[in-house]
Amino acid sequence: MKLALIGFGSVGQGLVRLLIEKQAALAQQYGFAAQVTAVITRSRGNLYHPEGLDLSALLTAAEKGSFAGYPDSPDLRRDISAEGVAAAPYVDVVVEASPTDLRTGQPALDLCYTALEHGKHVVLANKGPVALDFVNLMERAKQCGRQVLFEGTVMSGTPALRLAREALAGAVVSQVRGILNGTTNYMLSLMEQGRAYDDVLAEAQRLGYAEADPTADVDGWDAAGKLLILASALFGRTFKLADLDVRGIRDLTPEDLRAAAADGMRYKLIAEASQAGGSVQPVKLPVSHPLAGVSGANNAVTFTTDVLGDVTLVGVGAGGLQTGFAVLSDLLALHRHA
Numbered sequence: 624m625k626l627a628l629i630g631f632g633s634v635g636q637g638l639v640r641l642l643i644e645k646q647a648a649l650a651q652q653y654g655f656a657a658q659v660t661a662v663i664t665r666s667r668g669n670l671y672h673p674e675g676l677d678l679s680a681l682l683t684a685a686e687k688g689s690f691a692g693y694p695d696s697p698d699l700r701r702d703i704s705a706e707g708v709a710a711a712p713y714v715d716v717v718v719e720a721s722p723t724d725l726r727t728g729q730p731a732l733d734l735c736y737t738a739l740e741h742g743k744h745v746v747l748a749n750k751g752p753v754a755l756d757f758v759n760l761m762e763r764a765k766q767c768g769r770q771v772l773f774e775g776t777v778m779s780g781t782p783a784l785r786l787a788r789e790a791l792a793g794a795v796v797s798q799v800r801g802i803l804n805g806t807t808n809y810m811l812s813l814m815e816q817g818r819a820y821d822d823v824l825a826e827a828q829r830l831g832y833a834e835a836d837p838t839a840d841v842d843g844w845d846a847a848g849k850l851l852i853l854a855s856a857l858f859g860r861t862f863k864l865a866d867l868d869v870r871g872i873r874d875l876t877p878e879d880l881r882a883a884a885a886d887g888m889r890y891k892l893i894a895e896a897s898q899a900g901g902s903v904q905p906v907k908l909p910v911s912h913p914l915a916g917v918s919g920a921n922n923a924v925t926f927t928t929d930v931l932g933d934v935t936l937v938g939v940g941a942g943g944l945q946t947g948f949a950v951l952s953d954l955l956a957l958h959r960h961a
């Protein structure tokens with residue numbers, strides 16, 4: 624499988640690390656082998672090689688901040704663009720892991736359509752295109768006979784979407800509710816221990832949990848984007864940000880959290896949606912509530928179903944390697960169905 628990576632931040636690098644570490648096991652267990660034939664970045668440069676780039680050399684060059692030091696070879700091209708890659712031979716799957724824009728979904732959204740029209744599958748860790756244009760994107764993929772997969776857009780490597788779309792197929796899901804942002808959950812956990820807001824936000828950024836622009840995390844927009852994706856995937860229509868009531872954690876102080884703790888309560892940033900719409904807002908829960916026990920960068924989601932009642936999934940919600948794993952799980956799904 625030949626991959627073009629759009630974006631080479633923590634997720635793209637996480638995926639490449641996994642491809643290196645798991646190469647033998649993936650080949651042996653699943654007959655899966657992947658080559659990265661292109662990498663497109665905003666600041667490090669671009670690379671394209673029809674026979675595959677050297678993965679270790681890619682990581683080394685990325686750590687140095689530029690692909691300038693990536694070794695030259697006869698067929699290596701450095702002048703290819705994202706659009707060029709979406710149309711290039713020697714690319715089977717375009718992996719979109721560039722920063723999310725929840726206002727327009729661009730430039731990733733146009734790139735998804737270009738890739739589909741040139742016969743490529745698309746795997747997204749970037750939330751924008753799926754959050755904003757779910758129905759059209761899926762329809763176009765169907766017309767092109769290609770797939771758009773996006774497990775990494777919600778709860779990083781924890782398979783929330785695969786659970787909802789595959790394992791729960793046949794059940795009617797009436798509501799989805801949970802903690803969908805790792806950064807704010809991590810911040811709330813530390814602020815409850817008395818740590819200052821700015822200090823814990825900086826730590827979440829250092830650990831690679833936060834978005835490129837962390838206001839998306841603290842003001843609730845990242846969780847809202849994930850809620851749009853879950854709701855669109857579950858309820859089969861494109862939900863809009865205007866369907867949601869969104870509030871983040873910016874106004875919560877360590878004193879609020881300590882006062883809640885003194886009453887046996889804990890604040891969590893709760894996202895919930897049903898057919899009618901939804902919300903993202905800080906909610907005070909009794910500490911005995913299952914969601915109150917989800918701490919650090921962990922996330923949780925509860926699907927309320929007709930047959931099984933509540934089905935809850937808890938797991939890691941952010942991190943480059945973990946989101947890289949979600950992309951890998953989508954690539955393996957494409958490989959299984961090839």
Ligand code: HSE
Pocket residue numbers: 776778779803804805806807832833834840845940941942
């Ligand atoms: N910034 C996101 C979070 C990353 O903190 O949950 C995972 O999508």
